[in-house]
Amino acid sequence: MKLLEERILKDGVIKEGNILKVDSFINHQIDTSLLHDMCNEWKESFKGKRVTKVLTIEASGIAMGTMLAYSYNVPLVFAKKTKTLNLDGDLYQASVDSFTHKTTNTVVVSKKFLNKDDHVIIVDDFLANGCALRGLIEICNQAGAKVEGIGIVIEKGFQDGGRSIREMGYQLESLAIIDYMDYKTGKIIFRH
Amino acid sequence: MKLLEERILKDGVIKEGNILKVDSFINHQIDTSLLHDMCNEWKESFKGKRVTKVLTIEASGIAMGTMLAYSYNVPLVFAKKTKTLNLDGDLYQASVDSFTHKTTNTVVVSKKFLNKDDHVIIVDDFLANGCALRGLIEICNQAGAKVEGIGIVIEKGFQDGGRSIREMGYQLESLAIIDYMDYKTGKIIFRH
Numbered sequence: 001m002k003l004l005e006e007r008i009l010k011d012g013v014i015k016e017g018n019i020l021k022v023d024s025f026i027n028h029q030i031d032t033s034l035l036h037d038m039c040n041e042w043k044e045s046f047k048g049k050r051v052t053k054v055l056t057i058e059a060s061g062i063a064m065g066t067m068l069a070y071s072y073n074v075p076l077v078f079a080k081k082t083k084t085l086n087l088d089g090d091l092y093q094a095s096v097d098s099f100t101h102k103t104t105n106t107v108v109v110s111k112k113f114l115n116k117d118d119h120v121i122i123v124d125d126f127l128a129n130g131c132a133l134r135g136l137i138e139i140c141n142q143a144g145a146k147v148e149g150i151g152i153v154i155e156k157g158f159q160d161g162g163r164s165i166r167e168m169g170y171q172l173e174s175l176a177i178i179d180y181m182d183y184k185t186g187k188i189i190f191r192h
Numbered sequence: 193m194k195l196l197e198e199r200i201l202k203d204g205v206i207k208e209g210n211i212l213k214v215d216s217f218i219n220h221q222i223d224t225s226l227l228h229d230m231c232n233e234w235k236e237s238f239k240g241k242r243v244t245k246v247l248t249i250e251a252s253g254i255a256m257g258t259m260l261a262y263s264y265n266v267p268l269v270f271a272k273k274t275k276t277l278n279l280d281g282d283l284y285q286a287s288v289d290s291f292t293h294k295t296t297n298t299v300v301v302s303k304k305f306l307n308k309d310d311h312v313i314i315v316d317d318f319l320a321n322g323c324a325l326r327g328l329i330e331i332c333n334q335a336g337a338k339v340e341g342i343g344i345v346i347e348k349g350f351q352d353g354g355r356s357i358r359e360m361g362y363q364l365e366s367l368a369i370i371d372y373m374d375y376k377t378g379k380i381i382f383r384h
Contacts, residue, residue: 029269029305032262059250063258063268070224076255077221113221 130161322353
């Protein structure tokens with residue numbers, strides 16, 4: 001998505017360790033007009049799909065999830081992160097490692113809000129090694145819900161998540177895929 | 193807001209300790225259509241106000257914040273919770289006690305995203321003792337930004353937050369104010 005790539009080049013900040021900070025328009029301050037355009041892009045990609053729920057993970061997925069769910073006129077469900085494995089039988093749960101924070105969380109979704117009749121679009125801000133995403137897919141599998149598509153804002157194409165998720169057969173639509181970035185020069189190369 | 197009150201009566205669950213669970217439409221699964229109606233209600237209340245930013249706090253404020261910010265065509269800024277006081281001079285910060293979780297967090301906003309030229313609507317899901325809200329107001333004060341109004345989904349009118357915030361002179365618009373609730377009987381009385 002050209003508008004997003006231009007914005008990443010203009011306002012993204014590369015940090016050592018392959019970190020891309022986009023907190024001026026995606027992650028802390030949110031450009032809601034850009035968010036709206038991104039949702040239109042995803043909707044075009046997923047045209048013809050039946051969608052009953054949008055699923056994301058707190059916190060930074062909630063903004064895009066809200067906008068996309070509203071445009072489909074369906075509920076948003078956001079998975080919650082907890083530090084502990086919860087033994088409550090009313091929850092779907094999966095383990096997720098955070099690339100940025102070097103921690104492991106359990107993500108949970110109440111069984112009330114996802115079931116075998118659901119057709120789900122999963123959205124999230126970043127895709128790197130794919131741990132968060134595999135956690136959300138795992139939760140859909142536990143529910144028997146069908147993952148109709150996956151919308152990612154920024155995929156780090158030099159990490160393994162995108163390839164592995166596509167190999168699993170999912171329609172994964174990343175609005176920007178970064179194949180190379182260098183914090184010393186600020187150079188970013190997008191995949192086209 | 194009648195639609196919201198009806199929904200609280202239908203789908204809200206009262207728990208011991210004055211906890212109202214609304215996780216089927218506000219907090220975990222989000223009814224985005226209701227959210228849209230709520231934003232229209234707030235916009236009507238704040239008609240004529242100049243708004244340059246919407247400010248909320250992660251995680252459950254992000255959904256309503258996104259929708260409201262989009263409808264004003266302004267950015268959303270969400271304050272982040274951290275466990276530790278951050279000595280980074282680039283952050284506004286305030287201490288916030290959580291009523292539900294019995295913990296104290298520091299909430300932070302980058303100085304890049306709020307300044308003295310900003311006119312802010314603050315939104316959040318719940319108002320009980322007002323700690324989170326006072327933290328967000330404090331952050332606006334540090335920035336020199338003007339708080340033009342405060343939108344709350346559910347105010348617990350039997351706790352002190354709403355009264356104290358109104359006494360400070362802010363226009364506080366709670367879409368539902370609960371004056372009484374009882375987990376044993378399930379009875380809820382709204383203020384009108």
